[in-house]
Amino acid sequence: MLTLYYGLLKGLHDGFLIITINSIGCAIEAFYLIVFLIYAPGKVRIYTIKLVVLFNVGASGLILLSTSFVGKASQRLNVVGWICAVFSVCVFAAPLSIMRQVIKTKSVEYMPFALSFCLTLSAIMWFFYGLLLSDYFIASPNILGFLFGIAQMILYLVFKNSKKEALPEFKLHEMPPNDTVPTTAVQEAIGNTATSERNDVVVTVV
Known part of the structure; x- marks a missing residue:
């Protein structure tokens, strides 16, 4: 979004490729975010929305507003250019x-x-x-x-x-009828709590 703004400040003649490519990039990234928000768990969705609001709305809006008060167009272009360069370094890092x-x-x-x-x-x-x-x-x-x-x-x-x-393999063979499968070793391997009642149980964790 900031690089798109930078391209708009350069003008259509000098910033045509910057404008077009970053417009497409914004659309694709917006689509990614929408898909992510649809399928993300509740807490992750809320956290992501907060980040989007903080950076895409808050930070970008603040930059747009503050740079609009810079008098000369050339100075505004340099200020936005430096900001874009810093964010680009962050992206690559x-x-x-x-x-x-x-x-x-x-x-x-x-x-x-x-x-x-x-x-x-x-x-x-x-x-x-x-x-x-x-x-x-x-x-x-x-x-x-x-x-x-x-x-x-x-x-x-x-x-x-x-x-x-690989995780260690655990096998429990020939359990007594109607007995509960011990889960201590299984819990250590997969971090879940689970019990099952079966006859002649064979449990394998890979």
Whole structure:
């Protein structure tokens, strides 16, 4: 949204690609949020709505309002450009937590290679776009995006064949009729409380 605002300040001639691409991006992200809010649990839904209101309405609205008081158009463009650059750096730094999880768990389950590759390619293209137009508010943050994208792909290649540590297997054989299945070991493995009454019970937790 902020980059879209930045493109509008540049004007349709200089900011056409920024306006069109970020308009599509806003629409797609809005669709993602709607789908997430439909299927998210109650507490998560409320928390997400608070974040959306805080950042998309509160922070963005405050930035739009405060920068509107900047007199000259060129100064307003520079102020918004710096703000966009800072938020872009935050976006590119966000995957650090995922990279830390990959190193800790030795699993790339939540860091698909295709996403890292496309983000890296996008950062490269936007870097050269900003560089060729001498728009360093666009070019500079994408240097960081390129570096983090390369780091993610390297991590993926390192850990793609690593297997997550499996939970121990528990088997309870030949339980007496109408007896309750002991669940202590099962609870330790899956964190749930469950009992069942069956004849000749065989319980396997993998």
